[in-house]
Amino acid sequence: MFNDVGVLEARNLTKRYGATLAVDDLSFDVKPGIVTGFLGPNGAGKTTTMRMILGLDRPDRGTVTIDGHPFRDAPVPLREVGALLDPKAFHGGRSAYNHLLCLAQSNHLPRSRVDEVLATVGLETAARRRAQAFSLGMGQRLGIAAALLGDPKVLMFDEPVNGLDPEGIAWVRRLMRDLASLGRTVFVSSHLMSEMALTADHVIVIGRGRLIRNESTREFIESSSHASVVVRSPAADRLASLVAEKGGTATADNTGAMVVVGLDAPQIGELAAAAGIVLHELAPQRASLEQAFMELTQESVEFHASGRVAQ
Amino acid sequence: MTAPTRPYRFGDVILSEWTKFRSVRSTYWTFAVAIVLGIGLSALVSGISANHYHTDPTIRFGWNPVQRSLRPGWFLAQLAFAVLGVMTVTSEYSTGMIRTSLAAVPKRTRMILAKILVFGVAALIVGEGIGFAAFALGQALIHGEAPSASLGQHNVLRVVVGTGLYLLFMGLLGSALAILLRHAAAGIAFVVGILFILPGIAQALPTSWSQPIEKYWPTNAGQQLMATHRDPHTLPAWAGFGEFAVFVVIVAVVAVILLERRDA
Numbered sequence: 001m002f003n004d005v006g007v008l009e010a011r012n013l014t015k016r017y018g019a020t021l022a023v024d025d026l027s028f029d030v031k032p033g034i035v036t037g038f039l040g041p042n043g044a045g046k047t048t049t050m051r052m053i054l055g056l057d058r059p060d061r062g063t064v065t066i067d068g069h070p071f072r073d074a075p076v077p078l079r080e081v082g083a084l085l086d087p088k089a090f091h092g093g094r095s096a097y098n099h100l101l102c103l104a105q106s107n108h109l110p111r112s113r114v115d116e117v118l119a120t121v122g123l124e125t126a127a128r129r130r131a132q133a134f135s136l137g138m139g140q141r142l143g144i145a146a147a148l149l150g151d152p153k154v155l156m157f158d159e160p161v162n163g164l165d166p167e168g169i170a171w172v173r174r175l176m177r178d179l180a181s182l183g184r185t186v187f188v189s190s191h192l193m194s195e196m197a198l199t200a201d202h203v204i205v206i207g208r209g210r211l212i213r214n215e216s217t218r219e220f221i222e223s224s225s226h227a228s229v230v231v232r233s234p235a236a237d238r239l240a241s242l243v244a245e246k247g248g249t250a251t252a253d254n255t256g257a258m259v260v261v262g263l264d265a266p267q268i269g270e271l272a273a274a275a276g277i278v279l280h281e282l283a284p285q286r287a288s289l290e291q292a293f294m295e296l297t298q299e300s301v302e303f304h305a306s307g308r309v310a311q
Numbered sequence: 312m313t314a315p316t317r318p319y320r321f322g323d324v325i326l327s328e329w330t331k332f333r334s335v336r337s338t339y340w341t342f343a344v345a346i347v348l349g350i351g352l353s354a355l356v357s358g359i360s361a362n363h364y365h366t367d368p369t370i371r372f373g374w375n376p377v378q379r380s381l382r383p384g385w386f387l388a389q390l391a392f393a394v395l396g397v398m399t400v401t402s403e404y405s406t407g408m409i410r411t412s413l414a415a416v417p418k419r420t421r422m423i424l425a426k427i428l429v430f431g432v433a434a435l436i437v438g439e440g441i442g443f444a445a446f447a448l449g450q451a452l453i454h455g456e457a458p459s460a461s462l463g464q465h466n467v468l469r470v471v472v473g474t475g476l477y478l479l480f481m482g483l484l485g486s487a488l489a490i491l492l493r494h495a496a497a498g499i500a501f502v503v504g505i506l507f508i509l510p511g512i513a514q515a516l517p518t519s520w521s522q523p524i525e526k527y528w529p530t531n532a533g534q535q536l537m538a539t540h541r542d543p544h545t546l547p548a549w550a551g552f553g554e555f556a557v558f559v560v561i562v563a564v565v566a567v568i569l570l571e572r573r574d575a
């Protein structure tokens with residue numbers, strides 16, 4: 001396991017569907033031992049990227065490899081990548097047991113693995129029932145069982161908590177953390193930053209198929225929640241023009257306070273002291289993660305829109 | 312699980328496809344329908360014609376007990392087999408199973424060949440079963456009422472065995488079209504078009520056109536394997552069937568090449 005660790009490498013991945021450029025020159029690495037969040041708003045290209053990793057879609061350009069090899073050439077594919085792309089990717093007429101059995105047999109995995117993963121996801125009692133009667137949550141569990149079957153180096157989950165109840169969500173989060181702590185590469189998509197803040201160590205953010213950020217979750221939070229400062233002062237107007245001179249922007253919020261962006265609290269305090277302005281409040285604010293994420297992806301949308309206007 | 316396993320092989324994928332095949336109920340009832348249609352209709356026609364043999368001169372004219380006992384059966388069963396072949400493939404697409412299957416076996420040709428092999432073996436066994444059972448039951452019903460046939464007579468064994476072979480290749484044609492079209496309705500419509508509609512249109516053309524078309528049309532050619540006597544406007548039994556088999560193989564090769572190239 002030392003030189004075969006499960007490093008996922010995407011290089012210049014590009015995929016076009018007709019007029020839609022779903023994935024646009026995307027390059028990134030996903031490393032073992034941590035949970036890597038794959039973030040982007042609806043239609044950003046997350047599912048398309050994951051489908052290209054599995055070879056379900058053929059990239060127009062670029063490559064994706066696991067430890068340097070394309071997934072297609074894997075000697076035992078289920079030991080390389082376990083994926084949950086769609087909670088209903090099974091034949092409803094087949095029992096959960098037989099679904100997993102046929103997958104295990106295709107890769108020459110021992111039959112005992114079927115019982116093991118059924119126990120892991122808590123589907124033992126439903127294993128002999130036809131899967132079409134499964135609830136969304138049970139279907140999700142069956143999909144996760146299939147992903148775990150080969151004890152793969154890389155685990156890939158596309159929006160795994162969609163449709164799960166709070167207990168199920170907590171279970172999936174714990175599972176992802178556990179897999180990462182066992183040294184697996186865990187790559188999980190979401191369009192909720194708050195979800196990723198709880199589980200991911202590292203985030204890859206895309207918008208319109210392009211890479212926006214690729215950094216640790218901590219870095220992402222620090223760099224993207226560009227602080228604003230709430231200021232209350234009887235001489236707000238005078239302070240606002242001073243802030244503007246220093247390159248900050250001051251706007252009034254709905255409580256009548258001034259919100260400053262571009263200068264931090266010490267700078268504003270010193271500015272006010274030098275001008276002899278009294279301050280009643282000087283409060284640094286941290287943007288919520290969700291806000292930061294929305295601003296980021298908004299930028300990618302605006303960039304494209306203004307690009308078109310400029311032509 | 313840390314024990315090293317060997318690379319997966321074609322045999323593993325065949326076993327997997329066999330598990331898929333036997334673990335859904337639709338496999339059993341669709342084959343049951345084909346069996347009931349194939350044997351039942353042949354028995355019905357054999358029984359009724361034998362009953363009227365002495366009273367109805369149109370039945371006595373050109374009496375062919377082999378055809379009485381087989382033709383009605385395969386005529387209906389060919390459609391059932393084609394539908395089975397289509398469904399074997401399209402059930403993967405309609406359920407979303409295809410994504411899971413190809414994530415486990417990314418070498419797509421390996422997966423689809425294993426699937427076709429499993430289906431083909433089952434279709435051959437059931438097809439031959441229908442041929443022999445329909446013949447035996449038909450002759451038993453005819454025997455004593457009208458002249459009956461036996462397997463030892465000229466060409467009879469070829470016709471009976473050929474029934475199963477023809478049904479197998481209709482099933483394979485269904486599968487190959489389904490790989491190309493990926494939707495059950497489209498696949499079935501195509502089979503019906505090839506089997507009935509296009510040859511029907513050819514009949515409306517002048518004889519100089521319709522005769523060669525009917526002679527070489529793949530399914531017509533394949534059906535010559537079940538002819539007891541050769542009509543001068545048709546191909547010889549094995550030549551005709553060979554043409555049909557080559558046609559099916561070509562469709563299948565094109566389908567598999569596209570399967571490898573397209574997004575799944």
Ligand SMILES: Nc1ncnc2c1ncn2[C@@H]1O[C@H](COP(=O)(O)OP(=O)(O)OP(=O)(O)O)[C@@H](O)[C@H]1O
Nearest residue numbers: 017020022040041042043044045046047048049191
């Ligand atoms: N098979 C397809 N044919 C045509 N367009 C497609 C196809 N698959 C995806 N797209 C388009 O490609 C873009 C990226 O889609 P994708 O599903 O990868 O996004 P996503 O990030 O997974 O979004 P979501 O959060 O909604 O799941 C979208 O504009 C989508 O409409």
Ligand SMILES: [Mg+2]
Nearest residue numbers: 046047048158
């Ligand atoms: Mg998606």
